[in-house]
Amino acid sequence: MTKNSLLLALTSLFSDISTEMLYPVLPIFLTQTLKTGGGIVGIIEGMAITTQNLVQGFSGWLSDKWQKHKKIAICGYLLAAISKPLTGLATGWPTVGGARFMDRLGSGIRSAPRDALIASSTDEKNRGKAFGLEGAGDNLGAFIGPLVAVFVIFILGFSLRSVFFLSVIPGTIAVLMILFVKEKKVPISSKTKLDFKFRQFTLNYKKYLVVTALFSLGNSSNAFLILQSRDLGISFRDTIIIYAVFNLIAALISYPAGHISDKIGRKNMLLLSLLTYIMTYVGFALTKNLWAIGSLFCLYGLYQGIFRSVGKALAADFVPQHLKASGIGWYAATIGLSGLIASNVAGQLWDRVSHEAVFLYGALFACMGFFAFIFFVQSDRK
Template identity: 40%
Template sequence: MNGSAEPNKKRLFTMNPVILVLGLVSLFTDLSSNMIVPILPLYLTAVLHVQVGAIGVIEGIAESTASILKLFSGWITDRIGKHKLLMLMGYGLSNLTKPLFALSASWSQVLIIRFSDRFGKGIRTSPRDALVADSTTKEERGKAFGFRRAMDALGAAIGPLAAFAILAIYAGNYRLVFWLSVIPGFLAVILIAFFLKEKDRRENVKQASLPKIGFRNLDRRFIWFSLIFTFFTVGNFSDAFLALRAQDVGMLPAFVPLAFFALNMSSSIFSMPIGMLSDRIGRRPVLISGLLIFAAIYFGFGIVKNVPWIWVLFVLYGFYYAFTEGIQKAYIADIVPEGQRGTAMGTFNAMTGLAALPASIMAGYLWQTFGPVAAFSTSSAIAVIAALLMIILRI
């Protein structure tokens, strides 16, 4: 009893080298991406004069593209027994396309660039999630996914802060932000190429039955879990609309990146502790809490009238990410055996991501037709229903 307590205590303050490198990769990648994401809708509306409905189409197509590829990249990972190669391809492609935003002159060009960026994300995400799962035990999986998510959120917090500084110093020079975003992205690729080590799983793959794409042979809990969160994602539209809502209420455009900084710092601070909490009390109650937090926050975004409350909602929104993002992946890893996790992660990512297309299009339509209150209230109601389904079905 005492002999096992000391290693567990020690692991609380140490980190698996694979998880550490993946955390740093997430830090630099999201720093790069989130220099762009908060200001892209502002660039589209203020510089290229794009309608809100078109932004919904751009975001929906881009994210759905990534989602389809997550399914196939996860399956390929299980089949060849390698994660690093696909990750290197995916992160490399995304970071090669980012500077092209600076050269765009129309929303169709932005769509193509955003499509290419998300294409890279689709290649890398499922192998990365499977590598986290395969490198950890069930008892520490929430902590590992929470750490990766915390580093992801930290980069996502620093990115908007860097964008804010650049826009403040260079008087709204959006294109300069796009050019400079390539630097942290390049560092992420270097980390994968030279510092990420993975065990050779080729022999295990040969001995095990190769996975097939689809739900066959996957746990019933995984199937229902994926369906519920796919339904939830129909109401979880792109965070680009949060930037538009902040500006709609009266926040100055230069301060919108700071709001995303607050959101992501909140997520970064709480992701690892919440992940460790899920190791202790289980993933299910944490995920249900996350859905209800989302419902309350989106309802708040719909009825908010002034800028101070926008700041509060952005900070609280970070709690939703801490309660769900890493915990979802840890839950899947718990119920799916090694050798099938890439396919399972890819299936889940594909289903939830494909729902991003109708989600963003629906949000754009509701916003333009009935106003932002209708868009956010609809999302809030869907989240409540998803939470109730998890409770009723005991998923």
């Protein structure tokens, strides 16, 4: 554990407290306060996921070109912090969509350069642990954030809109945390350029992106998990608490998963995460038991913690040091573009077919991604 690794984990902790104070509240705010449907939730979340992840590709390229990872990351954290209160002012869903876009734009700007800082903070044999530590901070923040929202709404009796204004506080602390990170200069053997043909990257990296895209075509927004819980009769408060527990499990598994991937290989751990995802989504499609839903959220937390930390670490393994931000950024962009399709399809399935169809659709593409990963992607590590 280096000082930079710890500071970056704390940055993710406070940033995600800010974000996750809002995330489980947002679909309820849209459907119950602003009276929108699942289709609108899908559009907003699809746009948000795409913005966040697609921008990472450009942000990663730019930060590699300038070798200014820290400064670009600070801009992203600041933009995300400023955007949070705007949702509280919304009287219609377009304003919420605009605020969500601004928030995810900031997240997209910061993520790839931050991940490059993580990759350079330790050597390759400990890279999984470094990403696992950041993932633990991120998911721990995602556990604390919803609990803060529950405390503010149900204990202090504040309005739903007040949560959006209060979330700026941890967002500002995240900006302060990253200011103390010391950026290491990396020797540049060649200038990176914006190359949509990906000539700079290895064939195995490109295969990894294709397989990731295939899986992500069914990986819609977590907002549909929240809406499904509410529709099955779980209270607003308990839905937020269950979502918080899901993030706690993801936080607890992130660091061990990264550490284990350093030992047994990233590919094995990612296959385990995809298998867990399939089991979870099939369970959401088939069960209406409230206790089972809680258990499935816990299982989904295992997937989230493993996939987030190990997936990025494997992307970093496939690219040279001077292209770390670009490699991780295009990986995230792939998830984002596929997630746009997934969330929009899920929104239409939710409104026009059935709620169960959303989860069967996700499980189908996860199955295809699972087998494609086995046969087409070779891990660079044993």
